[in-house]
Amino acid sequence: MATRLEAPTEGPRDVEGDVLLEGVTRRFGDVVALDGVSLRAARHEVVAVVGPSGSGKSTLLELVCGLQAPDAGRVVAGRAVLMPQRDLLLPWLDALDNAALPLRLAREAKAPARARAHELLAQLGLVGFERSRTWELSGGMRQRVAVARTLLSGAPILCLDEPFGALDAITRADAQGWLAGVLAREPRTVLLVTHDVEEAVLLADRVVVLSPRPGRVVADLPVALPRPRSATDPAVTALRARALASLRSAMEGGA
Numbered sequence: 001m002a003t004r005l006e007a008p009t010e011g012p013r014d015v016e017g018d019v020l021l022e023g024v025t026r027r028f029g030d031v032v033a034l035d036g037v038s039l040r041a042a043r044h045e046v047v048a049v050v051g052p053s054g055s056g057k058s059t060l061l062e063l064v065c066g067l068q069a070p071d072a073g074r075v076v077a078g079r080a081v082l083m084p085q086r087d088l089l090l091p092w093l094d095a096l097d098n099a100a101l102p103l104r105l106a107r108e109a110k111a112p113a114r115a116r117a118h119e120l121l122a123q124l125g126l127v128g129f130e131r132s133r134t135w136e137l138s139g140g141m142r143q144r145v146a147v148a149r150t151l152l153s154g155a156p157i158l159c160l161d162e163p164f165g166a167l168d169a170i171t172r173a174d175a176q177g178w179l180a181g182v183l184a185r186e187p188r189t190v191l192l193v194t195h196d197v198e199e200a201v202l203l204a205d206r207v208v209v210l211s212p213r214p215g216r217v218v219a220d221l222p223v224a225l226p227r228p229r230s231a232t233d234p235a236v237t238a239l240r241a242r243a244l245a246s247l248r249s250a251m252e253g254g255a
């Protein structure tokens, strides 16, 4: 049974930004997507979740956001917002109004909402593109607008599902840099689903590795490295190799 703490009235305030999964199982008919998954993210912690296709990564994020309920086990999380695998920008709005959408939905007035969106888009390297329509933006720009919109939701917990999955290597490296910068200025609890082990090590405090379906946690690797991190740092490449090895061994059924 999922327990949702929308507005905690007791206990430490930090509970708002905490995520806890205990023995979570999720089935779709005969398909077991997640099997006994336990996972914790403390307030302001960035936890990357890597695993093969079909290992239940998107399902896990939807459970944390309360869009699904577990069949067994327990999910406890504060207010969490999902950036889904497809960016879902609205084509009739420009970049600025797409980013400002959660503020407008929360009834913030147009001018201050746009001012905040403007500032964040600038931090994400989108100066000059605020008035562009979504179809005038590159894939990397669209992803950054979607990240801005997710951040402006104000939720203490962000669930990012392959936020940079569709981008080429250079654009992806830039986008990772933007996200790291924004999180350094404005920390949030983040669950980051990615296929890219290097991205996980560059951005996360911990890398959780899931097995092929049914998804089980096969490794939970701390990334105790100072930021900003560089892909060429030997400590980063060593951890990347470790995470890749657990992923490989999970895929071969050896974990």
Ligand SMILES: Nc1ncnc2c1ncn2[C@@H]1O[C@H](COP(=O)(O)OP(=O)(O)OP(=O)(O)O)[C@@H](O)[C@H]1O
Binding pocket: 028, 031, 032, 033, 051, 052, 053, 054, 055, 056, 057, 058, 059, 060, 213
């Ligand atoms: N709504 C649903 N109905 C039926 N089966 C589902 C549903 N959602 C997910 N599944 C199944 O659960 C399993 C896990 O799916 P999920 O989308 O969570 O995997 P994933 O790790 O995000 O994969 P990918 O890396 O391809 O995005 C898959 O076998 C999928 O087909």
Ligand SMILES: [Mg+2]
Binding pocket: 057, 058, 059, 085, 161
């Ligand atoms: Mg998915």
